[in-house]
Amino acid sequence: MIFERDSNCDSPYFTNVSKVTYITDTDLQTFTYLGYSYIIFVFDRTEFFDHNGKQQPIPEVILLGPGDFFNTRGYKGAGSIAIELPAQTIHIATGKPASELRNVIIDIKDLIPADIVDRMHSKLRVSTSFEEIKSILIDEIESELKQWNTQTKSSDVVKYIHEKKGLVSKQEIADLFCFSERTLERIFMKEVGTSPYLFISQIRFNNALQDLQLMNMDFSQLMLNYNYYDRSHFEKDFEKFMGKRIIQYKNGIPSLFEAALDRSYHKN
Missing domain, CATH: 2.60.120.10 (Jelly Rolls)
Structure with a gap:
């Protein structure tokens, strides 16, 4: 491939x-x-x-x-x-x-x-x-x-989450963009398809996985950089977003997925 x-x-x-x-x-x-x-x-x-x-x-x-x-x-x-x-x-x-x-x-x-x-x-x-x-x-x-590409209520919030690599809390976003947490939840479910918390977790996981693959970063440094409590915390996110446990991947991460990680976020 x-x-x-x-x-x-x-x-x-x-x-x-x-x-x-x-x-x-x-x-x-x-x-x-x-x-x-x-x-x-x-x-x-x-x-x-x-x-x-x-x-x-x-x-x-x-x-x-x-x-x-x-x-x-x-x-x-x-x-x-x-x-x-x-x-x-x-x-x-x-x-x-x-x-x-x-x-x-x-x-x-x-x-x-x-x-x-x-x-x-x-x-x-x-x-x-x-x-x-x-x-x-x-x-x-x-x-x-x-x-x-029309601007929506969540556009600036989504961009900010990407820029912060998911290292931001829902409360911080609500305060920064002057939304109540309940309103922010409704906006995200309608426009993005998931809760703000889960979207933040997705972006954090995606960036952590890229660093793990591209920078040869060890898990201890990864945990520190991305505020994971420990390796099991990261592995739970892996299973949540990938649908499988890490150990279920034969011969490591499949080539298509590994290749897809070889990218960086490009700001608009």
């Missing part, structure tokens, strides 16, 4: 673009979408399974929300392109409370005319660079991307 990412994504509409190409058949792998919404273009034979192990039908272009996780299996010659969007995108695009869309695979053709989606999918299939990918997206769906 070849994993590529755009390390200089300066688009005002999306924060990261990545591409996966399967050069051999793969084992089942877990992929988690923490902190962002995603448009994913699927090419050829790729299978998605939910947390109960049930295979899900996969349209050619899908939208997923923050906190979703699926087990995936790719076959030789298949691949995908993932566009990372603000967490609130799934709510803005569908007009539905994001809390009702957790682990729901949305066919992008329900949101964008089918002829545009088909044309875009065909162009991206043969694209050869990230600049070309971004150009195709802007040419075909700039108006939708612009609309989906």
Whole structure:
């Protein structure tokens, strides 16, 4: 499997673009979408399974929300392109409370005319660079991307949580942005799909895992940097957000997940 990412994504509409190409058949792998919404273009034979192990039908272009996780299996010659969007995108695009869309695979053709989606999918299939990918997206769906980046009540809060790497309390956020904790809870459930506390935990976990993988950081330093009580505290977050215990991962973290960690948060 070849994993590529755009390390200089300066688009005002999306924060990261990545591409996966399967050069051999793969084992089942877990992929988690923490902190962002995603448009994913699927090419050829790729299978998605939910947390109960049930295979899900996969349209050619899908939208997923923050906190979703699926087990995936790719076959030789298949691949995908993932566009990372603000967490609130799934709510803005569908007009539905994001809390009702957790682990729901949305066919992008329900949101964008089918002829545009088909044309875009065909162009991206043969694209050869990230600049070309971004150009195709802007040419075909700039108006939708612009609309989906509309400022919402949670936008500045979500951005702040990312900037703080999840090292912030719900009370601090409520005070800083002049929301009551109850109001903040309602806003997040509607726009992000989860509670402020759980979203903060997701972002902290994601950043901790990146540091663990990319910086060869030992657990004692990781616990200190990210305010985990001990290793078991981190392992509980791992199981919560990945759907499996660390020990259940054969031969370490799967390559797709490991490669996905090789990214950094890009401010808008």
